Amino acid sequence: MNDEAPTTPTTPTAPIAPTAPLRFDTKIAVLLREDLETWQRLNVTAFLVSGLGTALPEVIGEPYEDADGVGYLSMFRQPVLVFEGTKETLTAAHARVLSRSLPRAVFTSDLFATGNDGDNRAAVRAVPTAGLDVVGLAVYGPRNAVDKVLKGARMHP
Numbered sequence: 001m002n003d004e005a006p007t008t009p010t011t012p013t014a015p016i017a018p019t020a021p022l023r024f025d026t027k028i029a030v031l032l033r034e035d036l037e038t039w040q041r042l043n044v045t046a047f048l049v050s051g052l053g054t055a056l057p058e059v060i061g062e063p064y065e066d067a068d069g070v071g072y073l074s075m076f077r078q079p080v081l082v083f084e085g086t087k088e089t090l091t092a093a094h095a096r097v098l099s100r101s102l103p104r105a106v107f108t109s110d111l112f113a114t115g116n117d118g119d120n121r122a123a124v125r126a127v128p129t130a131g132l133d134v135v136g137l138a139v140y141g142p143r144n145a146v147d148k149v150l151k152g153a154r155m156h157p
Contacts, residue, residue, distance in 0.1 A: 024078045027146040028052060028059060031093055031153050033135040034084045040135070041156075044107045048138035049080055051105030056140055085153040090134045096149045097139050098129070107136035 030045050053060055053076065061077035085093070097104045110123040110133065124132070139146050 025143060026059075026078070026141060027143045028076060028078060028080045028140050029083060029138070029146050029150055030080060031083045031085060031090060031137045031139075031150060032156065033087055033090050035087070036135060040112065044136035045082060047111075048105045048107055048136050049076070052103065052138050052140050056103055059140060082156040083150055083153040084156045087133075089152045090137060092152065093137055093139075093149050094132065094134045096151070097137065100141070100145055100149065102139050102141040102145060102149065104140075105138040106132065106134055109133040109135050 028049070030048050032041050032044060036044065059076055059078070060074045063074045064072035066072070094106070106124065108124055108127070110127070111120050114120050114123050127133075139149050
């Protein structure tokens with residue numbers, strides 16, 4: 001006679017989705033100048049977030065894998081919020097992000113005329129901080145600090 005308790009077969013289950021949205025105490029945000037063309041907005045956003053991902057490993061999650069075991073690259077562990085604003089909004093946000101010493105990436109209008117990484121860096125290096133024509137800015141940090149940097153901006157439509 002078997003004294004062990006009967007066992008029931010188990011089947012793998014999918015992870016249970018949280019019932020409430022996960023709220024991060026940090027924020028990843030991109031601020032774009034409102035007068036950019038659609039292709040420019042996409043290009044600037046891609047360049048800006050790549051800067052955050054390479055410099056801040058804590059913003060990157062684990063690699064992905066599908067049910068067949070095919071692997072995919074890691075991505076940000078939290079949403080990226082995209083905002084837009086006027087040239088003046090970008091100038092003020094740039095000054096605020098610098099004064100708060102938050103991790104940031106910048107994209108200036110001069111970069112639309114360059115075609116490679118070396119020329120991009122040279123174009124930014126050639127202009128004093130106060131003279132940069134900022135068309136895009138990415139920032140990461142505590143939510144409240146990022147919100148203060150983005151004051152005056154609105155969510156991208």
